[in-house]
Amino acid sequence: MKSFFLVLSFFALVASFALASDPSPLQDFCVADNASKVFVNGKVCKDPKLAQANDFFFCGLNKPGNTANPLGSRVTPVNVAQIPGLNTLGISLVRIDYARGGQNPPHTHPRATEILTVLEGSLYVGFVTSNPDNRLITKTIQKGDVFVFPEGLIHFQQNVGSKNAVAIAALSSQNPGVITIANAVFGSKPAISNDVLAKAFQVDKKVVNRLQSQFWMDNN
Structure with missing residues (x-):
């Protein structure tokens, strides 16, 4: 009986992890119907027969974001709001531009893990583990380097190089959220x-x- 409850507890734990991110899609795609007034957890699907190439397309990630602001950084998101075809697919993207000394300040993504790649420049990056340790894990990364920020943890990036920096990050949610x-x-x-x-x-x-x-x- 004790073994039975241990096995049951294990599967309950596994199930909780399985539900900790965007649910898996049940069809090829579910293009978001942004005109729908129905409120659901995500976006309502439009008729798949009406899907077009532009529902899965975004143009402009090659353009630098305007970093002329007090933070010296600009995030250009590409999530379900920009690409309706991302609905239910559990992934999104951002471009981050940093002026010299610019910072993407401490923040969290409540619904996503982030994996960041430096395209140009040098970034000081890090995240803080949860209570009670609150341990700071940091590294200075260069062009071509990759760093991961676990889901929900406070993290940041700062340009520590002598020129502008650019990074691309993928996130494990169609709508990761930012706090x-x-x-x-x-x-x-x-x-x-x-x-x-x-x-x-x-x-x-x-x-x-x-x-x-x-x-x-x-x-x-």
Whole structure:
């Protein structure tokens, strides 16, 4: 009986991992019908007979993003919003441009693991493991190098080279989502109580008020 429950627990654990990412498709494709008013977990499929090549196509990833902003970076996403044919396929892409010293600030993707390849330049990259260790894992990577950011963990990239940098990243979701830490904590609408944040960060409320008064830009 004890063995039975151990086996049952094992399969329950495996099943939980299997459901931790986008569900597998049940047909060749499910082109998103962006005109549909029906709300589902993902996007409603349009009639597959109406699918066209442009439903699976995106043009422009060769064009540099505008990095003239306080972060010095720009993310160009290619997910289900840009390619309707990605619906249910569990994958997406981004191009990230970095000015000299530019940064893609600490953020998480709640629904995706990310694998990043440097096309040009030199990047200092890293992620932080979950509680209780909160261990920082970092590396400086060059053109042609690849680095992985596990699903849901806080991660970042910064250009540490002498010229502009470019990277391409693939993500294991058609819509990975982005939570930029500073924006979410200090730029939420309405604002999180300064009592809560002062206690959480163990700083004076004046510091929290100053941070909440900043403009927290989005580089996506």
